[in-house]
Amino acid sequence: MSKIFERMQKRQFTRKQKSKLEVALIYLILAVMFLIIFYPLFWAFAISMNTTSNLYTASLSPENWSLDNYVWLFTNPRSDYLLWYRNTLFVSTIVTVVTTLLVSFTAYAFSRYRFRGRTYGLYAFLLLQMFPVLMAMVALYILLNTIGLLDNLWGLILIYIGGNIPMNAFLVKGYLDTLPKSLDESAKMDGAGHFRIFFQILLPLAKPILSVVALFNFMAPFMDFILPRIVLRSPENFTLALGLYNFVNAQFSNNFSRFAAGAVLIAIPIATVYLLLQKYLISGLAAGATKG
């Protein structure tokens, strides 16, 4: 009897040990992952704090750190950083307002009305959402060039809005579909008009999805690099992403610390927003596409 008990105890002990070993192994793997994740980010941050603009002599230890690069971005007369910031804000604001408005109208119509051509319209939207605007870049470049909107922020704004509509309209339509129809039907019975139902009943309920759409559209121009690269030519029209790229593109090693400083300044707020809203962004975007 006691022998069996002893053996059981022994086995339990080894199982416990095994479990502990496993957990330790998991922590080890995670530690390696953390190192791989943090190393490039920390490295960029360290470079941004270095006064030497040369990557050869840059040091990662915090002894000689200074904020010189950050100060340079904001105060040096040769720095266009604030100008790029203003351009990006300008583009972002207009894109956000117009897109959110157009998208909520479109989604409302598709979700609440049954009209002729509705199914075709939905198919068209689904299909267009699959093709990135980028695929037509030859055409966009030549088109904008011909009508004189190349190197113009309005050209960029137009492309952003047009390209954003299909996917965002689907997101919002999906959300509106989940709101009970009895709400607007009873309002209709009470004599509310089309606009009234939309603005006073549906819009307040759709606030969560509309804020996600608005936020996403607002942040996109801060992160997008390709479209500005195709559309914009002169440095005073650059958006942040394009301007920062030009720091490293022009003379690679010379301005990398300035690029790093500028990048840290936009990466921190954007990363914070993404991490805070990850739940909404991941589940919401899962319906349509991914961040890109």
Add this chain to the structure above:
Amino acid sequence: MPTDKKNQKNKRPVNADLDHSPKKAMLLSIIPGMGQIYNKRWLKGALIFILFAAFTVMMFEFIASGLQGLITLGTEPRVDDSRVFLIEGILAIIFTVFYGVFYTFNLQDAKKEAQKIRDGWRPGGVMENFRNSWDTGFPYALIGPGFMLLIFVVILPLLFMALLAFTNYNLYNAPPRNILQWVGFENFVRLVTIAEWRTTFFSVLSWTLTWTFVATTLSIGLAMFLAILTNDKRLKGTRIIRTILILPWAVPGFVTIIIFSALFNDNFGAINTDIIQPLFNTSIPWMSNVMWSRIAIIMIQVWLGFPYVYALFSGVLKGISDDWYEAADMDGATRWQKFKEITFPHLMFATGPILLTQYTFNFNNFNIIYLFNEGGPAVRGQNAGGTDILISWVYGLTFTNSQYSMAAAISLILGLIVATFAFFQFRRSRSFKEEGNY
């Protein structure tokens, strides 16, 4: 309320007008508005007539010259700009389609209303009619602005690109200096018959497919591995662990790619100077050797791409009921069996369509290719770099080589591949099934 009563009265079959012919109404509407007037909708008929007359008068010349220009693409070099002719031609086609849609709409409207009149319906007063058309027109008014923008910003460029693929627009034959010609499928034929184009095209295509498959699958694999690890109940602090693992997704992609491209630099990159040289006493040509460039790009994309999938997976894993695993334990299942029979099917079922979008995303992932080393290094005997995928090759052809027609032809092939892929995704996606019912 009085209108309601009137309506009810109108619905009585007593009013049925069997002489009123829907066919006649439709035939009359060949001149837009006439059928409506036959239906005694005076105001509506007049409005339709005036609108169509105005459109025809104003647009006829534009459409006619637009279509003609689309065929000739201009006759006098330096005076006629073929690009403008192309754009006006496309606009002419779009307007013609609009015209056609409204025209059939007008015919059907006349017919439908005549049918209703035959069955005893009578049009009400002006106000009531106005309210009715406001009701039916409202959704169109809502969609209108967005749809217009979509046509001019998305559809017009796509059509323009499709047409460019069949012209001979390049550095030496460029409007407004020269007139473009229609060359049929010549660009596509050249792509597979001229040696330089053929080798480039097939090597870029095969690398694009390899890249898409390897980079995406590795990200998904890593994400799955980490999601299962962090789902372990013995682990502490999972919330903060999850947040850190999602961090690469939250940092703007172009920033991280530029950082990595500095880290991987052949001469002064930290990966060579701090890791490879001390350990192996050599340095790896990350930027100048095709194979190493490809390996570096795939590694970077895994770093960038796994967090999003990881977040999806860990959400799904949290939702799998413990009962499944307890039942499996009772049956003495091994870990591998539990993964194969429970975890993996759950993950795939819940996230399958989204994982497909990850593949399409990487297929067109221009950012990483361009920002790492602009598609380089150069390869002898072909006009694309060693890491160029189709879309970055198109970029290079457009902006450095000015081979616009070739770029458009390749974009068109790219579009066809995406469309085929999208079609399968389309059939599976839930929204398609839901909408298929009406």
